[in-house]
Amino acid sequence: MKQSWLLLLTLFYISSEVSSWRIFRNGRMVGGNLGEPKCNCKESSIKEVQEEWFTQNLDHFNPTDETTWKQRFYSNDQFFDPKNGGPVFLMIGGEGEASIKWMTQGAWVNYAEKFGALMFQLEHRYYGKSHPTDDLSTQNLKYLTSQQALADLATFITAMNEKYSLPPDVKWIAFGGSYPGSLAAWLRFKYPHLVHGAMSASGPLLAQVDFKDYFRVIKESLATHSDDCVTAVQQGVDQIGVLLKQEIGQANLNELFKLCDPVQNSINNEKDISNLYETIADDFAGVVQYNKDNRVGSPAGANITIDVVCDIMVNQTIGPPVNRLAKVNEVLLSAYDQKCLDYNYDKMINNLRNVSWDSEASEGGRQWTYQTCTEFGFYQTSDYEPQIFGDQFSVDFFIQQCTDIFGSIYDEDFLNSATERTNTYYGGLDIEVSNVVFVHGSIDPWHALGITKTIDEEAPAIYIEGTAHCANMYPPADTDLPQLKEAREQILNLIGTWLAQ
Incomplete structure (x- = not known):
């Protein structure tokens, strides 16, 4: 299965050998949200x-x-x-x-x-x-x-x-x-x-800073498989919170989720922890967004669908729900040939600050982030209730990214004015x-x-x-x-x- 994934990714990135910092970010798949059609x-x-x-x-x-x-x-x-x-x-x-x-x-x-x-x-x-x-x-x-x-x-x-x-x-x-x-x-x-x-x-x-309904639809879409899938996801996320409070639990998270940096180094860093939760939520968001389409290069294109991830989540033989979350993460890391899960906030920001056309971020990550910070918002937050992916990535987390990447003027007031202007214009x-x-x-x-x-x-x-x-x-x-x-x-x-x- 991994070989077929790598073939699909090779086709998807014909134009560049550079990979994005993350495969799926701000609701955008690396390469753009419209993939290549299968012939x-x-x-x-x-x-x-x-x-x-x-x-x-x-x-x-x-x-x-x-x-x-x-x-x-x-x-x-x-x-x-x-x-x-x-x-x-x-x-x-x-x-x-x-x-x-x-x-x-x-x-x-x-x-x-x-x-x-x-x-x-x-x-x-x-x-x-x-x-x-x-x-x-x-x-x-x-x-x-x-x-x-x-x-x-x-x-x-x-x-x-x-x-x-x-x-x-x-x-x-x-x-x-x-x-x-x-x-x-x-x-x-x-x-x-x-x-x-x-x-x-x-x-x-509709331009909207806090796009909290995004994960509402993710939840509803997972429920098309079963309510048990939704419950297992929420239980798994809750268990991550429990493990983060214990030294032995933190060590288990490092191994389970193949974290690039030990979570012990980030336990007091709210931005890193927010990034960890959002990254795990995006595992499911990317699969749902492209479920059973006909594009080349997406998880759905290689038959990683809602059914696949939900079958994992309801499979009790894998272990408790947090282990099943980790299994979904492992499947996706393997699909994109990633060795570990990178959730370090500063590393992400430094990558997106690179202004060179030869940088990884020039694939589109920096540009799309700029457009969200200046026109659209579209931030898929954890503000919807009840939220099955936790409450760690609120709208403030995304606004902070705008200011950290582009400058202090791109704050909450700026974003609210920008989205209002977009909606007035169109x-x-x-x-x-x-x-x-x-x-x-x-x-x-x-x-x-x-x-x-x-x-x-x-x-x-x-x-x-x-x-x-x-x-x-x-x-x-x-x-x-x-x-x-x-x-x-x-x-x-x-x-x-x-x-x-």
């Missing part, structure tokens, strides 16, 4: 796609700043008939490297073939190879905002219309999953004259927009910040029972739930309706 296609039918570059403005909102940089994109005209003049499909890049595989695989490719669409994928500024500045210093990161990213997209669309001599009434349809799912809806909202429709998958539209869950479909899965904890019920028929919601993060975007598989198959058909029909307008 269910014939290799002979795949069009060869090349890396391309677009000259982009550094600051779209300062006309006196003429600084430019090169932004990476991909295109595929395999299904496009220039005589028809469109439509054009645009996949929006997000908090990770753009993947060339998405240009030939995935549900949106099937839609492009159906409608004869020209296809583009634009990598998000500051991620992948799209480097607008010399480094990732806090001063340079001021150009990393969702507003600048949307302006990148608008500028790109205008340029491609001209390059391909597309007619004035050409219809662009945007696609995005996770943070790009939000961007897709916001692009239609802010630039309706350029974008005719949007498919927003698993997009959190509308939060009260966004008024047409020709957008909001798609969410019941297992995915991010649905708690999204639109899951249709309020306006011109912007319907599709809520898929039993599916996880961005599940509808991946290539169809025989194992797909009937409701997932139906959702893809609904999206296809909606796109057809928009294009007929």
Whole structure:
């Protein structure tokens, strides 16, 4: 099993040999929340796609700043008939490297073939190879905002219309999953004259500092296996608290959880202990968020699912619940070829302070942390009650990270103002927009910040029972739930309706 995991990870990190400080942090999987699609296609039918570059403005909102940089994109005209003049499909890049595989695989490719669409994928500024500045210093990161990213997209669309001599009434349809799912809806909202429709998958539209409902959904999703699983997790976490109070218990925790640093060294360090609890909670969060999807490189992609971890948690032959928690942790460490569990707070902060493009944090960890500290929050805290993962990682723990990494001004008041500003700018869950479909899965904890019920028929919601993060975007598989198959058909029909307008 470990060998198959390593093969998947090799595929997932084709572009870099650098691994993230942690595999899953702030609700983000290393590499970005939208993984690479598995290929269910014939290799002979795949069009060869090349890396391309677009000259982009550094600051779209300062006309006196003429600084430019090169932004990476991909295109595929395999299904496009220039005589028809469109439509054009645009996949929006997000908090990770753009993947060339998405240009030939995935549900949106099937839609492009159906409608004869020209296809583009634009990598998000500051991620992948799209480097607008010399480094990732806090001063340079001021150009990393969702507003600048949307302006990148608008500028790109205008340029491609001209390059391909597309007619004035050409219809662009945007696609995005996770943070790009939000961007897709916001692009239609802010630039309706350029974008005719949007498919927003698993997009959190509401900026929120204390995203305590995240672990509420994690708990509910684990309960789809059994209440015994939920109970065992909570008992295991409680037992960690008991062991931390005893010298022999601390030694047992070191061995059970394969801790990189002896917990005795951190017993009086609240930040380390908070990080330990959050890391153990994230073991389950990462599995739940990607449960039974079709991406390459995630735990679910290697069949580490809710059922797998819950089967461990209810297996009394392994020992008391804390031993079962440790077993889940061991399975995930092995899956990612990690020798030990690193929970040292200062080590994490120092890693995320590194401003070099050659650093581990430049994979996206530093950039995404900055975006959460300046626009979105999205902190998956232990503030929900009753909390099965303990109460050790409150919202203050995450705000402290912002100040420790980027500076003292990024405090609670700053974050509250930042999220309020984001919701004012985009509308939060009260966004008024047409020709957008909001798609969410019941297992995915991010649905708690999204639109899951249709309020306006011109912007319907599709809520898929039993599916996880961005599940509808991946290539169809025989194992797909009937409701997932139906959702893809609904999206296809909606796109057809928009294009007929």
